[in-house]
Amino acid sequence: MSSPFNLDASFAALADPTRRAILARLALGEATVNELAEPFEMTQPAISQHLKVLEQAGLIVQRVDGTKRPRRLATAGIDAMDQWLAMLRQALEKNYDRLDQVLAAMESNKNKERKMR
């Protein structure tokens, strides 16, 4: 959970369809490299390369289980991205509803000033 992550790297990692598919698979639960490679027509080293990118982006973590290294989603990294995207849309909508009121207040102040002249 405390593994550092980098938003830039997270977004870049998500830009690839294979990596998104890997994340979709891991959303169902932990999986080994073999299990992850299965649905894709890719070699294990190619999948491992994708896993490395996802790991460096803080989106997945691995666990040692004998000779296996099962991967699972890293919630912290995903939450950070989720947070950024959520903020963009929600903040804009709320902001502009509030700006409507600020503008209305500016307008009524202007009218008051006019009347006082």
Place this chain on the structure above:
Amino acid sequence: MSKLTLKTEGDTHVIVTRRFAASPEAVYRAHTDPKLVQQWMLGPEGWTMPVCINEARPGGKIRYEWKHPSKGGFYLTGEFVELKPYTKIVHVERMHLPDPTPDNHIETTFVPDGDGTLMTMRMTLPDTQTRAAMLATGMEKGMEDSYVRLEGMIGDLIPASR
């Protein structure tokens, strides 16, 4: 009813439009006067902006700090690139969560629209990957909660034709 629109353009742009029932001058001022910015650029309920630096001149700095009684805080930094009073603002910004988000280059224009103003915000992200990731839709199956939310939000951003 003024509704926000969000759509993509080319490979690296996100376009936001919103109409306001006020003059371009008023909408422009509300974006460049820190006392006014502080009143509306607050995001979800419960947040305040105790620090609002908005040096509205080319090269001028932007720093907005938000605070929430239970959720803590975060901040945004940026720089103004170009300002054309009442019609156009160009600036760069990034959020610090505390990791900085990718630089977002934003051109905001204010055009008279009847008795109001049509504001168009054109965001340019550093590369196709960043925006693709922002708007990625390839997450259809078996997503855990946060992915479902992610997709829901992203789905709203994508024009139906794409």
